[in-house]
Amino acid sequence: MADELTTPAENTWCPGCGNFGILNAFKKAIPKLEQHGIDRKHLVISAGIGCHGKIFDYVPLSGLYSLHGRSMATVQGIKLGNPDLKVLTFAGDGDAFGEGISHMIFAAKRNADITVIVHNNGTYALTTGQFSPTSGKGFKGPSLPSGNVEEPLNPLSLMLEAGASFVARGYAGRIDHLADLIVEAVLHEGFSYIDVLQPSVVFNNTYKEYNALVEIIEKPAGRLEDAVQLAKRFDRLPIGVLYKVSKPVYHKELYGKWNPAVNRLMHEERKRRIATYLSERLQK
Amino acid sequence: MAGGLQGCKTFFINGGYGIKPMNDDVFTYLIGGKAGQGTKKAGIVAANFFSALKRNVFQMNDYPSLIRGGHNFSLVSTATRKIYSQYMKADLAVLLDQRSYTIHRDHLTENGVLVYDSTAVKQGQGIGLPIASLAKNYADPDLIVGVTGIAVLAAVVGADRAKLDTLIQKEYRRSAEDNLKFAHEIYDEAEKKITQRFELREGKETHPILAGAETIGLGASAAGLDLYFAYPMTPSTPILHFLAAQAKQLGVVTVQPENEIAVANMAIGAAFTGARSMVGTSGGGFCLMQEAFSLAGMVEALVVFFLGQRPGPSTGVPTYSEQGELLFSLYPGQGEFPRIVASPGSIEEAFYVAAELLDLAWRFQTPAILLSEKHLTESSMNVDLDIEKIRAAAPDMHTSGIYQRYRQTETGVSPLLFPPSDAMIKWNSYEHDEQGYTSEEADVIARMHVKRRTKQESLIRYLREKVQTVNEYGTGDPCVFTFGSTTMSVREAVLHAGLSCTVVQPIYLQPFPSWNLMKYVGRKAVVVEQNCTGQLEQLLREKTGITPISSIRQFNGRPFNPVDLAEQLRKVIG
Numbered sequence: 001m002a003d004e005l006t007t008p009a010e011n012t013w014c015p016g017c018g019n020f021g022i023l024n025a026f027k028k029a030i031p032k033l034e035q036h037g038i039d040r041k042h043l044v045i046s047a048g049i050g051c052h053g054k055i056f057d058y059v060p061l062s063g064l065y066s067l068h069g070r071s072m073a074t075v076q077g078i079k080l081g082n083p084d085l086k087v088l089t090f091a092g093d094g095d096a097f098g099e100g101i102s103h104m105i106f107a108a109k110r111n112a113d114i115t116v117i118v119h120n121n122g123t124y125a126l127t128t129g130q131f132s133p134t135s136g137k138g139f140k141g142p143s144l145p146s147g148n149v150e151e152p153l154n155p156l157s158l159m160l161e162a163g164a165s166f167v168a169r170g171y172a173g174r175i176d177h178l179a180d181l182i183v184e185a186v187l188h189e190g191f192s193y194i195d196v197l198q199p200s201v202v203f204n205n206t207y208k209e210y211n212a213l214v215e216i217i218e219k220p221a222g223r224l225e226d227a228v229q230l231a232k233r234f235d236r237l238p239i240g241v242l243y244k245v246s247k248p249v250y251h252k253e254l255y256g257k258w259n260p261a262v263n264r265l266m267h268e269e270r271k272r273r274i275a276t277y278l279s280e281r282l283q284k
Numbered sequence: 285m286a287g288g289l290q291g292c293k294t295f296f297i298n299g300g301y302g303i304k305p306m307n308d309d310v311f312t313y314l315i316g317g318k319a320g321q322g323t324k325k326a327g328i329v330a331a332n333f334f335s336a337l338k339r340n341v342f343q344m345n346d347y348p349s350l351i352r353g354g355h356n357f358s359l360v361s362t363a364t365r366k367i368y369s370q371y372m373k374a375d376l377a378v379l380l381d382q383r384s385y386t387i388h389r390d391h392l393t394e395n396g397v398l399v400y401d402s403t404a405v406k407q408g409q410g411i412g413l414p415i416a417s418l419a420k421n422y423a424d425p426d427l428i429v430g431v432t433g434i435a436v437l438a439a440v441v442g443a444d445r446a447k448l449d450t451l452i453q454k455e456y457r458r459s460a461e462d463n464l465k466f467a468h469e470i471y472d473e474a475e476k477k478i479t480q481r482f483e484l485r486e487g488k489e490t491h492p493i494l495a496g497a498e499t500i501g502l503g504a505s506a507a508g509l510d511l512y513f514a515y516p517m518t519p520s521t522p523i524l525h526f527l528a529a530q531a532k533q534l535g536v537v538t539v540q541p542e543n544e545i546a547v548a549n550m551a552i553g554a555a556f557t558g559a560r561s562m563v564g565t566s567g568g569g570f571c572l573m574q575e576a577f578s579l580a581g582m583v584e585a586l587v588v589f590f591l592g593q594r595p596g597p598s599t600g601v602p603t604y605s606e607q608g609e610l611l612f613s614l615y616p617g618q619g620e621f622p623r624i625v626a627s628p629g630s631i632e633e634a635f636y637v638a639a640e641l642l643d644l645a646w647r648f649q650t651p652a653i654l655l656s657e658k659h660l661t662e663s664s665m666n667v668d669l670d671i672e673k674i675r676a677a678a679p680d681m682h683t684s685g686i687y688q689r690y691r692q693t694e695t696g697v698s699p700l701l702f703p704p705s706d707a708m709i710k711w712n713s714y715e716h717d718e719q720g721y722t723s724e725e726a727d728v729i730a731r732m733h734v735k736r737r738t739k740q741e742s743l744i745r746y747l748r749e750k751v752q753t754v755n756e757y758g759t760g761d762p763c764v765f766t767f768g769s770t771t772m773s774v775r776e777a778v779l780h781a782g783l784s785c786t787v788v789q790p791i792y793l794q795p796f797p798s799w800n801l802m803k804y805v806g807r808k809a810v811v812v813e814q815n816c817t818g819q820l821e822q823l824l825r826e827k828t829g830i831t832p833i834s835s836i837r838q839f840n841g842r843p844f845n846p847v848d849l850a851e852q853l854r855k856v857i858g
């Protein structure tokens with residue numbers, strides 16, 4: 001369905017892919033964010049490399065299409081450059097928890113004011129379905145035809161332990177719910193993480209299972225331990241905000257109200273300051 | 285003696301080589317001890333002392349990669365003329381422990397004075413002072429010995445006690461009273477025992493003493509640096525520390541992320557917002573940045589990468605100096621895109637080159653490398669910086685019409701816009717069309733390759749027309765080719781021995797300024813560099829056909845001693 005948020009880029013996702021749900025949820029979130037005073041030009045996106053990353057071309061927003069596993073670092077750089085911008089990135093589970101896991105942990109640890117949306121499909125889809133950090137044991141892919149021999153990571157509890165101040169789970173099959181999560185995550189000041197259950201119809205078709213198991217939770221857990229408990233439930237799959245807490249954010253801790261791109265010192269002022277510095281260094 | 289040097293000691297370190305003494309008044313001070321004994325600080329204080337006499341100084345600190353113990357020393361050479369290197373033989377050596385004594389006892393000039401700690405060294409030759417046993421009466425005996433160096437220096441150059449006191453009050457503010465008392469004890473002992481005195485002539489003018497790390501930080505911030513990202517790695521760390529300490533004054537924010545991959549990617553993200561960004565690292569860290577370097581080439585990000593060399597391969601020798609990464613620095617990152625590499629030939633020049641690279645990175649929207657060495661970042665000398673020469677790094681901005689991030693232009697450079705903007709600004713690591721959307725179309729791929737190649741051609745044109753890419757010092761044959769901090773060693777050797785030759789130093793190494801070097805083809809050439817395989821030599825040969833009759837290489841982690849280098853050059857010159 002073409003709308004004002006459609007771009008000329010040809011959409012190449014497989015029909016029925018969970019990525020469509022995420023794209024549509026994001027498109028719904030944009031006008032809602034505008035109602036909250038966040039205009040489109042202040043919304044800047046990034047993406048990793050994988051099927052998920054193609055979303056970069058499918059929304060007409062400014063941003064930087066990054067490397068595999070590095071978009072979390074990219075958006076932290078954008079935020080540090082100009083903290084007036086709201087930054088969010090779309091990452092794959094391989095992207096975020098394989099190649100780029102260090103950036104995820106540190107972004108959460110330092111409470112960088114960014115939003116990371118992981119399209120968690122439990123496989124390296126674009127590279128044709130190998131097992132990923134979140135694939136279950138026994139998952140069969142071309143690089144291990146007899147089945148994955150590793151246990152999966154639990155991204156939610158990992159992010160909670162790393163210090164994320166906002167942790168949520170959404171489902172690509174619940175678009176409106178996901179749209180609201182995205183709005184809330186972007187509005188949250190600090191590191192916000194949304195793990196999106198994303199069926200890959202080709203390599204890991206989980207629609208049936210998710211439809212049966214997801215359960216909306218209305219309220220975040222009050223305590224971290226309870227949120228971790230929620231993250232570790234497998235009988236039901238709770239979706240919604242699992243945990244949300246207010247903490248000092250990284251760029252403000254680092255440089256207060258400064259804005260490097262906006263407040264940058266003018267040339268004459270720089271020269272004056274350097275001249276002062278040099279005269280102070282002179283031995284008299 | 286010519287040139288009004290009467291009353292001043294004139295001496296020549298190289299007596300043994302039979303080089304005719306020149307009109308020169310270099311004085312070298314050496315202080316050695318364990319890490320933690322404040323030898324570097326003592327070197328700095330001595331340098332400041334010389335500088336207050338309006339003399340020029342060059343200070344080099346030699347220290348292994350450890351925090352306490354080991355063997356550290358600081359060499360400060362001073363002259364009334366400009367001086368570009370430390371000398372390895374001292375006129376005054378102050379040695380605070382047995383190890384320093386064993387290593388340095390012979391590193392003296394003909395009339396050199398050696399002062400050692402007689403508590404630590406048994407049966408030493410020279411002047412023994414009971415430094416450690418005197419220090420025992422103080423609250424922190426280990427720390428207090430650091431002040432010995434300056435007390436002995438004052439005695440040896442005939443500075444009175446009042447002068448010594450002023451110096452200590454200024455330089456050793458922490459527990460100044462103890463330091464004063466201890467310094468007096470040492471000074472009095474030294475006065476009694478030292479017979480040889482040196483008179484240091486006053487020079488004409490003085491300039492601040494700065495390390496290369498400082499001039500690089502200042503140059504970059506003069507050109508507009510806003511954000512500096514780095515993960516600690518010697519020898520780039522001093523830039524991080526300097527900028528962090530001066531952050532408020534210079535309006536620069538420093539960031540220490542989780543690893544070099546984050547460093548480089550964050551810097552590219554920051555550049556996307558219009559903030560002037562730079563990263564600092566050494567070889568190992570730069571290896572980790574390769575993919576991001578290539579990303580910068582593709583998205584056309586404007587980031588300066590500082591690459592500080594130390595002996596490699598691998599972890600190598602962290603706190604020493606080498607030029608083994610010249611060839612590595614020329615083509616980092618996968619794929620074809622314009623790269624800029626420049627290496628400053630002095631601590632002073634580092635200021636201008638850092639600023640110029642920031643400007644070039646922004647002008648041509650491509651990553652630039654500032655290639656240097658430990659010998660430059662961590663050594664210091666007097667520098668006369670002309671801030672008026674610095675241009676602000678100003679990109680070509682989009683002004684009107686429909687915005688396209690990768691618009692085709694005559695120069696290959698597409699005007700910039702930064703968010704927030706009503707226009708859509710897409711930087712893309714995939715091959716992309718003019719708008720920034722991913723593309724796999726054959727004609728788009730070819731078109732964008734041509735765009736980047738056109739940019740490279742514009743860059744070369746600009747360097748040819750507007751930028752000093754090669755330095756030349758002196759006249760006559762042979763031509764001595766060198767680069768980076770080795771230029772300082774070569775210039776000092778030439779000055780020291782009064783050699784007649786032309787020193788040629790390419791500042792820019794990528795694009796290689798062949799247009800400025802072809803004129804040397806056919807002349808007798810020598811290449812001096814600090815690596816084992818002759819990388820500058822290979823590059824010269826490949827790009828210009830210049831083939832040296834001789835190459836002088838040192839690859840033991842230590843910078844050249846100008847006296848030895850002069851001797852080697854003299855052999856070639858004949």
Ligand SMILES: Cc1ncc(C[n+]2csc(CCOP(=O)(O)OP(=O)(O)O)c2C)c(N)n1
Nearest residue numbers: 049050051052068092093094095124125126
């Ligand atoms: C450094 C690097 N290594 C490997 C690749 C190849 N690669 C592209 S996408 C991908 C995995 C994608 O998996 P995921 O991040 O889960 O995204 P998905 O395709 O499932 O959305 C890999 C390994 C790459 N682009 N860069």
Ligand code: SF4
Nearest residue numbers: 014017051125200201
């Ligand atoms: S391979 Fe899987 S993840 Fe990729 S587009 Fe197709 S269905 Fe979606």
